[in-house]
Amino acid sequence: MKRMLQLALVAAALLGGMALAQQKAVIGVSIPAADHGWTAGVVYWANQAKAQVEEAYPNLSVIVKTAKDPAEQANQIQDLVTVNKIDALVILPYESAPLTKPVADVKKQGVFVVVVDRGLTDPSIQDVYVAGDNPGMGRVSGEYVAQKLGGKGQIVVLRGIPTVIDNERYNAFMDVMKQHPDIEVLDAQYANWNRDDGFKVMQDFLTRFPHIDAVWAQDDDIAVGVLRAIQQANRSDVKFVLGGAGMKEFIKKVMDGDPLVPADVLYPPNMVATAVNVAALHYSGGSAILGTYIVSAPLVTKDNASQYYYPNSPF
Amino acid sequence: MQPDTTAPVRTKRRGLRLGGLGPLIGLAALVVLATILNPSFLSVGNIFNVLTRTSFIGIIAVGGTFVIIAGGIDLSVGSMAALLAGSMILFMNALTSALGGGWLTIVAGMAFVVILGALFGLGHGLAITKGRIEPFIVTLGTLGIFRSVLTYLSEGGAITLGLDVSDVYSRIYYGHLLGIPIPIWVFLGMAALGGVLLNRTAYGRHVQAIGSNEQVARFAALRVDREKILTYVIQGVCVAVATILYVPRLGSASPSTGLLWELEAIAAVIIGGTALKGGFGSVSGTVVGAILLSTIGNVLNLTSIISVYLNAAVQGVVIILVAFLQRGRRR
Numbered sequence: 001m002k003r004m005l006q007l008a009l010v011a012a013a014l015l016g017g018m019a020l021a022q023q024k025a026v027i028g029v030s031i032p033a034a035d036h037g038w039t040a041g042v043v044y045w046a047n048q049a050k051a052q053v054e055e056a057y058p059n060l061s062v063i064v065k066t067a068k069d070p071a072e073q074a075n076q077i078q079d080l081v082t083v084n085k086i087d088a089l090v091i092l093p094y095e096s097a098p099l100t101k102p103v104a105d106v107k108k109q110g111v112f113v114v115v116v117d118r119g120l121t122d123p124s125i126q127d128v129y130v131a132g133d134n135p136g137m138g139r140v141s142g143e144y145v146a147q148k149l150g151g152k153g154q155i156v157v158l159r160g161i162p163t164v165i166d167n168e169r170y171n172a173f174m175d176v177m178k179q180h181p182d183i184e185v186l187d188a189q190y191a192n193w194n195r196d197d198g199f200k201v202m203q204d205f206l207t208r209f210p211h212i213d214a215v216w217a218q219d220d221d222i223a224v225g226v227l228r229a230i231q232q233a234n235r236s237d238v239k240f241v242l243g244g245a246g247m248k249e250f251i252k253k254v255m256d257g258d259p260l261v262p263a264d265v266l267y268p269p270n271m272v273a274t275a276v277n278v279a280a281l282h283y284s285g286g287s288a289i290l291g292t293y294i295v296s297a298p299l300v301t302k303d304n305a306s307q308y309y310y311p312n313s314p315f
Numbered sequence: 316m317q318p319d320t321t322a323p324v325r326t327k328r329r330g331l332r333l334g335g336l337g338p339l340i341g342l343a344a345l346v347v348l349a350t351i352l353n354p355s356f357l358s359v360g361n362i363f364n365v366l367t368r369t370s371f372i373g374i375i376a377v378g379g380t381f382v383i384i385a386g387g388i389d390l391s392v393g394s395m396a397a398l399l400a401g402s403m404i405l406f407m408n409a410l411t412s413a414l415g416g417g418w419l420t421i422v423a424g425m426a427f428v429v430i431l432g433a434l435f436g437l438g439h440g441l442a443i444t445k446g447r448i449e450p451f452i453v454t455l456g457t458l459g460i461f462r463s464v465l466t467y468l469s470e471g472g473a474i475t476l477g478l479d480v481s482d483v484y485s486r487i488y489y490g491h492l493l494g495i496p497i498p499i500w501v502f503l504g505m506a507a508l509g510g511v512l513l514n515r516t517a518y519g520r521h522v523q524a525i526g527s528n529e530q531v532a533r534f535a536a537l538r539v540d541r542e543k544i545l546t547y548v549i550q551g552v553c554v555a556v557a558t559i560l561y562v563p564r565l566g567s568a569s570p571s572t573g574l575l576w577e578l579e580a581i582a583a584v585i586i587g588g589t590a591l592k593g594g595f596g597s598v599s600g601t602v603v604g605a606i607l608l609s610t611i612g613n614v615l616n617l618t619s620i621i622s623v624y625l626n627a628a629v630q631g632v633v634i635i636l637v638a639f640l641q642r643g644r645r646r
């Protein structure tokens with residue numbers, strides 16, 4: 001009899017514990033490791049969102065994991081499900097194709113899936129997609145360059161790493177340029193989203209072309225190198241350099257009215273924070289959390305720069 | 316005992332000089348081709364650009380020549396350069412409040428980074444000789460360690476040099492001496508120093524003897540471990556000197572600093588006629604190899620006859636062609 005009572009108590013305790021565990025939902029966040037400026041921003045904002053969501057919703061806990069390649073990320077999301085027992089997964093896939101199957105497996109186990117930035121190859125897997133707008137970024141950049149040049153001039157383009165992201169941005173930019181036949185794109189070369197390559201490629205463009213009106217560097221890291229190369233060559237023909245992504249140093253330049261950096265086009269790493277908040281809303285109840293949210297790529301100019309300036313972020 | 320170990324090496328080297336012109340011929344051909352494609356290639360500004368940007372890889376490769384001739388390899392140089400650059404910037408930023416933003420801080424930063432580089436090299440050397448771990452593994456390990464520590468220090472973003480120091484220090488990269496950019500002088504100086512050390516001193520002969528047959532060198536009572544450790548220290552110091560030139564260029568270090576420099580440096584050494592298996596090689600060859608490599612990139616940027624998607628392929632073809640031209644040296 002005593003034994004029976006003990007057993008019943010233990011069982012009750014276990015059930016109670018499970019009930020408690022069920023009340024506290026766990027959101028797992030899986031993102032690429034901080035290996036360059038933009039991903040550093042992603043890691044920073046994921047941790048910011050964790051702190052903010054855990055404070056706002058006492059019934060939620062958030063786990064942030066970073067991965068250095070697609071294979072590690074695939075293992076990681078398995079661990080998140082089996083070890084950490086997550087209820088929702090927020091994932092910024094390292095690459096779309098290799099992570100589609102692992103995320104599908106997670107989904108089958110009843111996890112609420114929010115995909116950020118890069119989409120999976122099978123969009124039916126995700127419950128919510130918080131999308132970055134790469135073609136939009138290229139288009140906004142193109143429109144700004146065309147407008148700023150008054151539809152006439154000679155420009156050079158520095159591209160990123162040969163990837164889908166780079167192609168989407170570049171093609172959208174070139175589509176805008178096609179509508180402006182008086183703007184000549186002298187050449188486009190890869191600078192690998194890297195400061196040193198930006199410097200080298202720009203030095204060579206300056207050697208090769210005696211007159212350049214503007215530079216589309218697509219990315220602020222590349223633009224750092226581009227600005228140094230222009231400065232070294234003492235060239236006054238280059239009227240402006242348009243970067244992208246929203247590195248804090250560049251937002252600051254725009255704010256301060258640097259004549260060479262009149263604008264920047266945002267590709268905000270804090271879209272990961274948007275996604276974590278969307279996942280959190282799913283557990284607060286009462287609102288429909290479905291479909292696709294597109295985080296737009298707005299133009300940052302002197303007028304609105306201060307609202308995009310985050311001095312504490314590493315990016 | 317010394318003539319015994321050095322004599323065969325000497326005759327070998329004399330025989331090799333004839334075939335050693337391969338990379339030089341390759342470079343000359345490239346220069347002619349580039350000038351036909353775009354005459355501005357031969358402008359003074361462009362030549363200075365190419366040589367200045369070669370100086371990082373070139374100086375690192377001078378150190379790499381010693382490591383490889385002694386039969387070793389250092390895969391960590393790119394990551395080491397990144398970590399040294401980041402550490403140097405943090406060190407100088409910390410000193411600015413005490414010493415001001417002038418040359419005092421910069422000289423202290425330079426001394427710091429050279430010592431740190433030498434220590435990294437010493438660590439490699441000890442792990443390889445006393446710890447008896449393959450150099451490939453040791454330096455593959457530190458390749459990961461150095462870069463992650465930098466990534467940790469920078470939180471994945473960039474470590475940026477304070478503006479005051481940056482303004483003064485940038486003269487080291489952008490300044491001229493007798494009309495020639497300072498990095499080119501440093502590159503030439505390091506190469507000359509390396510050449511003398513390799514060909515005109517007992518130490519250089521020992522390194523070559525160890526690389527061609529370590530057992531024989533040991534029997535000949537050469538202090539093999541000490542000499543091998545020294546090659547890694549030389550490599551570390553060379554990386555530090557390259558870093559001293561690199562930091563003032565952009566005034567920042569990030570996790571993408573020095574990415575894949577190890578492959579470029581090793582390629583420069585091998586294209587220059589040094590045997591990957593060790594035993595013989597030359598610093599002058601390495602210098603030509605390094606210039607050749609950065610010239611390919613420069614020519615590709617100066618022309619657009621080939622799709623940018625194929626840039627790496629062109630580099631590959633040129634590297635293989637040059638290796639073909641100097642293949643006689645290996646036999």
